[in-house]
Amino acid sequence: MSQTDSKKVLIALDYDDKQAALTFVKQLSPSQCRLKVGKEMFTYYGPEFVKELVELGFDVFLDLKFHDIPNTVAKAVTAAAELGVWMVNVHASGGFEMMQKAKEALEKYGDNAPLLIAVTVLTSMDQGQLLRLGIEKTPQEQVVYLAKLAKEAGLDGVVCSAQEAQLLKSQLGGEFKLVTPGIRPAGSDAGDQKRIMTPQKAVQAGSDYLVIGRPITQAQDPVQTLKEINDSIA
């Protein structure tokens, strides 16, 4: 994967119906986008569903946001690597040692190891919600703090909002991957997302990968919507 990876859109497959998800996926080509499987579909349909997507030729981001003791997380990311996923993630707030052990566990996969990234501050959170957790930093300060910790632990990048992308690129360098949910094409509903940005502005700010769910999957014509988004960031 090069620094200027042109396949930037990761579609969040958040469906409660496997057939509906597969009907959509089968209209896509692995050259157009990557796919993200999160807690909903994994809980319903498990590793077999992930394997099906991998076998269809898609790069899959397994977004289970592991947050546990180092030994457990190291074993969980190993299980993800065995599924053949392209990217997997942990919560940075699980701590430095946990992130280090997870990265070490993937070393044996060499060039086939999935990218390992850390969630910083969920894009659904704003300053008020951080305060309620007892965190007095701004979301941006907390994201930078956790991203530096993740980089020091040897991770490949972080999940953050595109609003922090420019600052993170300037502080952590171009190679450290920024995966940004909370992407909303102009005029689309923010829903529960708080720190949002349009696809075009996110790419300009330095996002490497744009995680997009409902604006595509709930569009009247999801395939055409993906095409329009891809065209807007080409």
Ligand SMILES: O=c1ccn([C@@H]2O[C@H](COP(=O)(O)O)[C@@H](O)[C@H]2O)c(=O)[nH]1
């Ligand atoms: O900080 C985060 C981390 C993960 N997500 C996930 O991304 C998608 C976003 O879906 P939309 O429908 O485009 O809002 C979803 O699967 C989340 O679990 C996130 O939103 N923010």
